[in-house]
Amino acid sequence: MTDLLIRGGLVVDGTGAPARTADVAVGHGRIEAVGDLAGLTAARVVAAGGRLVCPGFVDVHSHSDLALLSNPEAHSKIRQGVTTEVLGNCGLGVSPLPPQTDAAALRAAVGFIDVDPALAWPWRTLADYQETLAAARPAVNTLSLVGHLPLRAAVTGFADRPATPGERARMSDLLARALDEGAAGLSTGLIYAPACYADEAELTALATVVARYGRIFAWHLRDYADGLLTSVAQAVRVSEASGCRTQISHLTAVGRRNWGTVAEALRLIEAADADVRADVYPYLAGSANLSQLLPGWAHDGGEPAMRARLRDPRVRDRIRAAWAGRWWAWPDVLVEGRPLGGEDEALDLIAEHGNGVAMVAFGRSEDDLLAALAHPAVVIGSDGFALDPDGPTGRGTPHPRSYGCYPRLLHHYVGQGRLTIEEAVRKCTGAPAELLGLSGLSGLLRPGAAADLLVLDLETIEDLSSFTHPHRYPAGVDLVVVNGTVVIDDGDHTGARPGRVQRPLMEVTT
Ligand SMILES: [Zn+2]
Known part of the structure; x- marks a missing residue:
């Protein structure tokens, strides 16, 4: 007798192979058999006729580093079928924190992911952080990237300048130690201070370390607007120079005048x-700190210095001048679900x-999104957080991707015939793994x-989270199983938290 038997579902296995009707047996936390399992008995049988059975979604682009400590049930992620989250994207990491780091300054710098101000940060190393995470027992599996921001905060602080060769070596050592401890790779966020002050020599030095471990380097590019192609070219160049596998984060082109350049980026x-791929989420809006719109020099010295600077009218004039050729229109920028009135309101906030x-x-343009979605080198990543509408992480008006990314892909893009179900599932499971x-x-x-694994109802699957009312769970996610334990049962959270802190295979070349 096995633990769980899912009978008669349409199985899509995550490789891109055609869907087929089959039974799935689960025991001892593993998939034991897939096929015609008539005659097999199980402690629990789920009739899945007419429904999709597929692997759990591997969210390669997550920012739940802190959210999972506050919301270990991982509500908004697990309820859309995410069973593994890759933390630490966009350079926005929370470890390592060696003694010389100004931890308060780093915490302010990664404010975008600091969804629960009441949380303590008791860790130093990445291994410490992962211990804290494991003790919280999240419902989802996790992997961690090392963020470029903590590396720079530890070595160069928050100054607007490139690293010296000695500082590059010290960052490389910190990175290597975190990779030894089981980090899945490195991420940078070249719009976020102090990572935005890095030059190509620094990026190449760090990429060379990542390459030695055979891990991945995820890039939030310096520019997704007028400089998209230059920025993609830089990531490609660093990948070629270092031999490092590279993931371009949330590939998109922002600003109407740049529409159409995603196809050119894909050609690069x-x-x-080199092995260069990308992730994308299926929405026509992005989300980041509002302060990310400031020119890099305005962040020099860290957040308190930046805030003080913005009170100086001459600094405001310089920023207004820098914004003269901006790609965005203020009414297209929402804060708390409401369009901004203009630059003064933005600067005041x-x-x-x-x-x-x-x-x-x-x-953003739908054609650019479709070009990215259709490309075989592009996988799906939500760029969101595990949020709980009823907890501290349920405040405000976040981007709906934290609740609806994967159901939206299936409802909207598979539903309209833009992707086959086999290809869509591959992009959410086997390809990111x-x-x-x-x-x-x-x-x-x-x-x-x-x-x-998941049991989904493709007839009813739909993202119900919107830009004005984001804190809504999707429909159609019937069953979610993590490491053999049922976490979502008939659409409801069972309270189980069977996730594991995962580490990539240890393959180090010297
Ligand atoms: Zn991100």
């Missing part, structure tokens, strides 16, 4: 003499709240794989 990726103001910015360099069966619905 294809032409790369940043001066008052620093990096703690999140914006949602429109200005492969990008991360996880073991062969990760992200697949195959005998022997960890039993992270």
